[in-house]
Amino acid sequence: MTNQHIKKVVLAYSGGLDTSVIICWLKETYGCEVIAYCADLGQGEELSPLTEKAKKTGASKVYISDLKEIFAADYIFPMLRANAVYEDVYLLGTAIARPLIAKRQMEIAREEGADAVSHGATGKGNDQVRFELAYLAIDPQIKIIAPWRDWQFQSRSDLIAYTAEHNIPVEATADKPYSIDRNLLHVSYEGGILEDPWTAPLESMFATTVSPEAAPDEALTIEIEYKAGNPVSIDGKTYSPAALIEKLNEIGGRHGIGRVDLVENRYVGMKSRGIYETPGGTILHAAHRAVESITLDREVLHLRDSLIPQYASMLYNGYWFSPEREMLQALMDEAQKGVTGTARLKLYKGNVTVTGRKAPQSLYRPEISTFEKDTVYVQKEAEGFIRLNALRLKLSALKKDGR
Numbered sequence: 530m531t532n533q534h535i536k537k538v539v540l541a542y543s544g545g546l547d548t549s550v551i552i553c554w555l556k557e558t559y560g561c562e563v564i565a566y567c568a569d570l571g572q573g574e575e576l577s578p579l580t581e582k583a584k585k586t587g588a589s590k591v592y593i594s595d596l597k598e599i600f601a602a603d604y605i606f607p608m609l610r611a612n613a614v615y616e617d618v619y620l621l622g623t624a625i626a627r628p629l630i631a632k633r634q635m636e637i638a639r640e641e642g643a644d645a646v647s648h649g650a651t652g653k654g655n656d657q658v659r660f661e662l663a664y665l666a667i668d669p670q671i672k673i674i675a676p677w678r679d680w681q682f683q684s685r686s687d688l689i690a691y692t693a694e695h696n697i698p699v700e701a702t703a704d705k706p707y708s709i710d711r712n713l714l715h716v717s718y719e720g721g722i723l724e725d726p727w728t729a730p731l732e733s734m735f736a737t738t739v740s741p742e743a744a745p746d747e748a749l750t751i752e753i754e755y756k757a758g759n760p761v762s763i764d765g766k767t768y769s770p771a772a773l774i775e776k777l778n779e780i781g782g783r784h785g786i787g788r789v790d791l792v793e794n795r796y797v798g799m800k801s802r803g804i805y806e807t808p809g810g811t812i813l814h815a816a817h818r819a820v821e822s823i824t825l826d827r828e829v830l831h832l833r834d835s836l837i838p839q840y841a842s843m844l845y846n847g848y849w850f851s852p853e854r855e856m857l858q859a860l861m862d863e864a865q866k867g868v869t870g871t872a873r874l875k876l877y878k879g880n881v882t883v884t885g886r887k888a889p890q891s892l893y894r895p896e897i898s899t900f901e902k903d904t905v906y907v908q909k910e911a912e913g914f915i916r917l918n919a920l921r922l923k924l925s926a927l928k929k930d931g932r
């Protein structure tokens with residue numbers, strides 16, 4: 530792709546080693562103008578110094594976009610309404626961030642009249658797929674430059690050598706022996722020393738949670754209120770979507786909630802070992818299920834549940850902007866209209882335990898479910914229900930006996 534003619538590129542820039550090298554490499558390779566863009570998705574870093582830094586590295590202009598509230602309300606919440614979990618364990622914290630990063634990047638490209646976009650994802654991972662499917666879903670004409678798939682550099686030391694030759698400012702931070710991706714919803718760790726799936730994670734790497742062993746001996750009980758499938762308050766106090774997740778990260782982190790360690794299947798074909806911490810997201814999954822348990826019709830719940838793996842794969846594989854994800858989202862959200870109520874949860878040494886649920890329009894009727902005498906349910910009627918349902922079982926038993 531390096532023989533293309535490119536005038537102006539918008540780069541998804543983080544201020545780290547790779548994307549710093551990319552600014553310089555793009556200019557050198559294409560003789561083009563490079564605009565650096567960094568999305569604030571709650572990665573917990575001060576991003577304002579990046580403006581200076583990107584300019585020193587050679588960017589003609591720098592955009593820092595605070596997308597935290599949009600990320601929470603329009604990406605994380607819809608995903609949580611659908612209870613999305615990939616391969617039973619991964620809460621998709623990285624996957625859900627990519628489409629939003631790409632969307633804002635494409636807006637900047639349009640405003641700036643840029644003809645190309647670029648990112649620092651490698652040629653082996655899911656992130657390249659997620660970014661580029663989103664770019665192309667938004668503008669089929671956009672040119673995409675993925676330096677990791679094109680350039681000659683193979684390793685971090687190649688990049689460091691290049692920064693020295695080109696006077697690129699990089700901090701002399703010690704290289705972490707694994708790769709980290711952090712945002713409002715989670716922190717992920719993979720690669721390096723974690724590549725051996727038998728090697729346990731280091732306690733020192735976790736950024737937002739204490740270990741369950743180090744969590745307080747006292748349990749904490751909290752209440753989360755939902756309106757139409759979205760969490761709106763904690764212990765009666767209302768929060769904006771991003772503030773609510775931040776608050777639950779802080780509470781959950783203190784109680785050691787939401788660490789997972791798994792081997793997952795990447796879209797590009799290989800297996801990959803990942804460690805994640807998703808304290809707030811883990812609490813919200815449990816709370817949402819609890820409110821759904823008394824507000825969703827049985828068949829709606831079961832049918833919806835059967836679609837979660839497919840919805841989760843769409844997100845994992847990068848199809849946020851796709852007709853199939855939008856179709857499933859409409860179905861998921863239709864089911865959420867009545868999911869209004871409150872869950873009570875106990876947080877204790879890495880566990881979230883539901884201890885209560887209530888809803889103004891609850892479908893749970895104690896007067897019907899009771900073991901005591903009731904006036905509505907006629908026990909005698911259960912006999913015919915069972916007999917008719919047993920008919921085909923009886924027929925196949927008779928057949929087996931040769932009767």
Ligand code: ARG
Nearest residue numbers: 623624655708709710717803
């Ligand atoms: N394996 C996870 C995913 O595909 C996390 C990826 C983390 N990304 C990163 N650049 N370190 O969603």
